[in-house]
Amino acid sequence: MRATVYSGRxxxxxxxxxxxxxxxxxxxxxxxxxTAICGSDLHLYDGYIxxxxxxxxxxxxxxxxxxxxxxxxxxxxxxxxxxxxxxIACGNCTPCQRELYSLCENSNPNAAMAEKLWGHAACGxxxxxxxxxxxxxxxxxxxxxxxxxxxxxxxxxxxxxxxVLPLADVFPTGYMGAENCEIEPxxxxxxxxxxxxxxxxVASARLLGAERVIAIDRxxxxxxxxxxxxxxxxxxxxxxxxxxxxxxxxxxxxxGPDACIDAAGMEAHHAxxxxxxxxxxxxxxxxxxxxxxxxxxxxxxxxxGGIVSVVGxxxxxxxxxxxxxxxxxxxxxxxxxxxxxxxLRPLLERIERGDVDPSFVFTHTMSLDDAPxxxxxxxxxxxxxxxxxxxx
Amino acid sequence: MTDERLTSALxxxxxxxxxxxxxxxxxxxxxxxxxxxARTRVITAVACGARELAAGAGILALERRRPxxxxxxxVAGDLLDLALLGAALGTRRADPRRAGAAMAAVAGVAAxxxxxxxxxxxxxxxxxxxxxxxIRRPRADVYAFWRDFANLPAFMLHLESVKLAxxxxxxxxxxxxxxxxxxxxxxxxxxxxxxxAWRSLHGSDVEHEGSVCFREAPGDRGxxxxxxxxxxxxxxxxGVALSKLTGEEPRQQLNDDLRRFKQVMETGEVAxxxxxxxxxxxxRQLKQRPAQPVEVGAP
Numbered sequence: 001m002r003a004t005v006y007s008g009r010x011x012x013x014x015x016x017x018x019x020x021x022x023x024x025x026x027x028x029x030x031x032x033x034x035t036a037i038c039g040s041d042l043h044l045y046d047g048y049i050x051x052x053x054x055x056x057x058x059x060x061x062x063x064x065x066x067x068x069x070x071x072x073x074x075x076x077x078x079x080x081x082x083x084x085x086x087x088i089a090c091g092n093c094t095p096c097q098r099e100l101y102s103l104c105e106n107s108n109p110n111a112a113m114a115e116k117l118w119g120h121a122a123c124g125x126x127x128x129x130x131x132x133x134x135x136x137x138x139x140x141x142x143x144x145x146x147x148x149x150x151x152x153x154x155x156x157x158x159x160x161x162x163x164v165l166p167l168a169d170v171f172p173t174g175y176m177g178a179e180n181c182e183i184e185p186x187x188x189x190x191x192x193x194x195x196x197x198x199x200x201x202v203a204s205a206r207l208l209g210a211e212r213v214i215a216i217d218r219x220x221x222x223x224x225x226x227x228x229x230x231x232x233x234x235x236x237x238x239x240x241x242x243x244x245x246x247x248x249x250x251x252x253x254x255x256g257p258d259a260c261i262d263a264a265g266m267e268a269h270h271a272x273x274x275x276x277x278x279x280x281x282x283x284x285x286x287x288x289x290x291x292x293x294x295x296x297x298x299x300x301x302x303x304x305g306g307i308v309s310v311v312g313x314x315x316x317x318x319x320x321x322x323x324x325x326x327x328x329x330x331x332x333x334x335x336x337x338x339x340x341x342x343x344l345r346p347l348l349e350r351i352e353r354g355d356v357d358p359s360f361v362f363t364h365t366m367s368l369d370d371a372p373x374x375x376x377x378x379x380x381x382x383x384x385x386x387x388x389x390x391x392x
Numbered sequence: 393m394t395d396e397r398l399t400s401a402l403x404x405x406x407x408x409x410x411x412x413x414x415x416x417x418x419x420x421x422x423x424x425x426x427x428x429x430a431r432t433r434v435i436t437a438v439a440c441g442a443r444e445l446a447a448g449a450g451i452l453a454l455e456r457r458r459p460x461x462x463x464x465x466x467v468a469g470d471l472l473d474l475a476l477l478g479a480a481l482g483t484r485r486a487d488p489r490r491a492g493a494a495m496a497a498v499a500g501v502a503a504x505x506x507x508x509x510x511x512x513x514x515x516x517x518x519x520x521x522x523x524x525x526x527i528r529r530p531r532a533d534v535y536a537f538w539r540d541f542a543n544l545p546a547f548m549l550h551l552e553s554v555k556l557a558x559x560x561x562x563x564x565x566x567x568x569x570x571x572x573x574x575x576x577x578x579x580x581x582x583x584x585x586x587x588x589a590w591r592s593l594h595g596s597d598v599e600h601e602g603s604v605c606f607r608e609a610p611g612d613r614g615x616x617x618x619x620x621x622x623x624x625x626x627x628x629x630x631g632v633a634l635s636k637l638t639g640e641e642p643r644q645q646l647n648d649d650l651r652r653f654k655q656v657m658e659t660g661e662v663a664x665x666x667x668x669x670x671x672x673x674x675x676r677q678l679k680q681r682p683a684q685p686v687e688v689g690a691p
Contacts, residue, residue: 018684018686023664054682109665
């Protein structure tokens, strides 16, 4: 089959690789109809996620048709149309039973690798480094889906791929980011990063009853989409207003937002060149793995006693982390890889009811063969790109 | 003195000697009966002082868990000290009484270094491995699965087969870095639902004893499985070094086995990715396949 393969920093290629097959009794094989490039794939593409190898098949947002299944997969039939959640989770271990699926204790065969970096391991993830299991990803014609009796959700006809594909990752991720804010009536929520996850965090914060939602980014077209499509009430272009903390104070009568969502992650930018250069150089020299500008700002901006919700991806260690602000101002930090399985059913119902249509984040449709161009367009935000869907 | 205390005493002694050698080489030279001079000063500060500080850092910090290399380097350093003192004794620059006493002291330290290095390398041949895992299943189930030794190859990657014999004895066959190893084992203690302890019989390829203990985890968190193994690895320390090179060091092997045990008990299968098709394996983690589907019929 054809698959998108990592071939070194800033290079992916569509290559011929062996077809996947059933390995374990709880596996299924899915023929992929739509697969997306995620902002977090750009961290791989940029070479910042350790243990990514040349030849790895990328992609963790995909959907398609079940074409093969193992003997233990009773809930799916051949021909079923399914969306596959990005965390691989067994459903049996204690975290899975508590619906903390991305903490599955059984799905990462390279757990020992992750333990060296993080103390304990997290779940396996499709196409997301060997630290996360070394699973082949879904930017391909077919994918093997382990624990298929737990993960994939069946989709009835009547909804387009683009409406439900965001269920694989970005919609639940934005939603969990907003849910972690414990929104109460009258709350103001600020969201760093108006990429697809940020857009859906804005939309989710509105769904969950936030009074005001402020989107922060440096690209006009992304801020426009946040206002016009996602439901943001205000925006901050941090290249025009570099002191984001001061701007947020002004907008909130000096209090600061009740909760802040970091939907930017490890490759954030900073409007002030020396600040950006400091972390950029340390990151390039591998002295820190992250550029935590959004996270630092989110902490400094948050009101006393508020919540900082982190859904942007981080991999290792950050410098200049304002712990004094967290401690002295009683902030709560909530984070995690999304427990996607927990949100599939309720969010699918919201899509079916028409409360929200997350397909607005897709701006580009390309053939799988054009994946290299898709990565470049998305990375450099060419042609007002927000999100790319690939058709195998 | 225990191994650790002897070794760390040597580390602190290194620091205690190194600081005056480096900072006050003339006074140190006089104390050991050698008349100071430009050359003596350089030799004392660099060849002795810096070396002792490096040895102290090696034992107390850099190689703390297994300072075999530093201890061996110390033995070499002791010989150098003896040679330097001996050379000084042969000239008129030395006070024979003081220099002789210093040589005796160095010889004593050298003996302690040799003993410490041998203890560290021997402790290595007699490997102990301990690991624990929590499994979300009732204690009786977890115990019963393990107690049926024929189940063990399902999650112990290196085990080929376990055959039960009469009177609680069993015959085990496992893949080793080179060829296979076999041994007979007997159960030495058993408390149903709680503990199984065994040891290999005389003449086994792998002489070892071990125990597995099953405990209720607090607050309905399942069953804790604690395993302890004590090995005399084949080929002594050379065998252990070889097994480490191939990623089959007993501690890692035990950890991997317990992870797979948990998977089999909780999910009914061993999680396999394209990068790690055998499931958890320390050896595979060093040499991951690319994360793309495995060709049918590939190993």
